[in-house]
Amino acid sequence: MTSKAIADFRKDYTAAGLSEGDAGSDPHELFLHWFEQAVQAGLHEPNAMTLATASPEGKPSARVVLLKNLDETGFTFFTNYNSRKGLEIEANPFGALVFLWHELERQVRIEGRIVKVTEAESDEYYAIRPLGSRLGAWASPQSTVIVGRETLERQQAELTTKHSDGIVPRPSHWGGYRVEPVAVEFWQGRPSRLHDRIRFRLDGKSWIRERLAP
Numbered sequence: 292m293t294s295k296a297i298a299d300f301r302k303d304y305t306a307a308g309l310s311e312g313d314a315g316s317d318p319h320e321l322f323l324h325w326f327e328q329a330v331q332a333g334l335h336e337p338n339a340m341t342l343a344t345a346s347p348e349g350k351p352s353a354r355v356v357l358l359k360n361l362d363e364t365g366f367t368f369f370t371n372y373n374s375r376k377g378l379e380i381e382a383n384p385f386g387a388l389v390f391l392w393h394e395l396e397r398q399v400r401i402e403g404r405i406v407k408v409t410e411a412e413s414d415e416y417y418a419i420r421p422l423g424s425r426l427g428a429w430a431s432p433q434s435t436v437i438v439g440r441e442t443l444e445r446q447q448a449e450l451t452t453k454h455s456d457g458i459v460p461r462p463s464h465w466g467g468y469r470v471e472p473v474a475v476e477f478w479q480g481r482p483s484r485l486h487d488r489i490r491f492r493l494d495g496k497s498w499i500r501e502r503l504a505p
Contacts, residue, residue: 304396304480309487311500318475318491318498319363322399325477326361329392341389342368342470344379344405352379358390359416365471366401367408369416371433372464380405380468388470396480403472413466425459426450476503 315321329337338358345351352375360367366388371377380386388401417425430446437443450459472493479487486505491498 303482304486305482306396307479308481309477309479309489311489311502314477314489314500316498316500318472318477321477322475323361325392325395325397325399326390329395329397332392332394334392334394337390337392339390340366340368341391342376343387343389344376345383345385346379347382352376359467360412365403365469367412367467367469369413369465369467371428371431372407372466374433376434386470398478400474400476400478401470401472402474403470405468405470408467408469410466414461416467417461417465422457422459423447425461426454428465429459429462481505 326337336357339355340358341353342356343351343353354376356368356370356376358366359369372381384405386403386405388399390397390399392398417428420428426447429450430443474490474492476488476490481487484505488503488505490501490503492501493499
């Protein structure tokens with residue numbers, strides 16, 4: 292495929308619009324509304340979100356993680372604290388999220404501080420994970436170099452035998468983070484690239500709503 296062929300990919304967005312009246316005054320309520328619409332539309336993993344973190348020197352990295360809880364305080368995901376993202380969060384506790392729902396021609400961008408959830412919250416979620424996933428949290432030294440896949444498979448097999456009773460405690464290096472938003476932008480595709488962008492920016496304890504040029 293040539294670069295010209297890639298450049299020719301384009302789509303005009305016509306599904307909907309986003310007015311200030313539709314956006315309301317609370318980004319949490321608008322996100323819940325959009326998320327529910329994504330679920331009702333049958334989108335594959337509507338809770339998938341790109342998480343961007345950065346090193347203390349400002350070198351960015353990004354990956355897709357899954358939203359596992361949402362409330363007025365923020366967006367929660369779970370991971371290995373010793374992974375690259377975990378170490379970057381420890382050194383530089385700010386990040387960004389992006390939800391992209393192609394079929395609805397929508398995108399949501401979130402910026403905020405990242406904090407660990409309580410151990411009780413991590414325990415509660417870990418307990419409802421499938422057995423294989425709980426064992427995997429022990430078997431995988433996430434983000435580290437390994438000799439080959441057989442290393443993971445051997446560790447998983449050994450752990451399966453060790454915990455044949457299905458009782459697997461949560462490892463201390465695994466748990467949840469919450470992104471506490473200070474800015475949330477809702478993007479709705481519109482014709483001729485004149486998209487709707489409504490941003491909510493936290494000012495003290497109040498949200499300021501602003502329209503951004505596309």
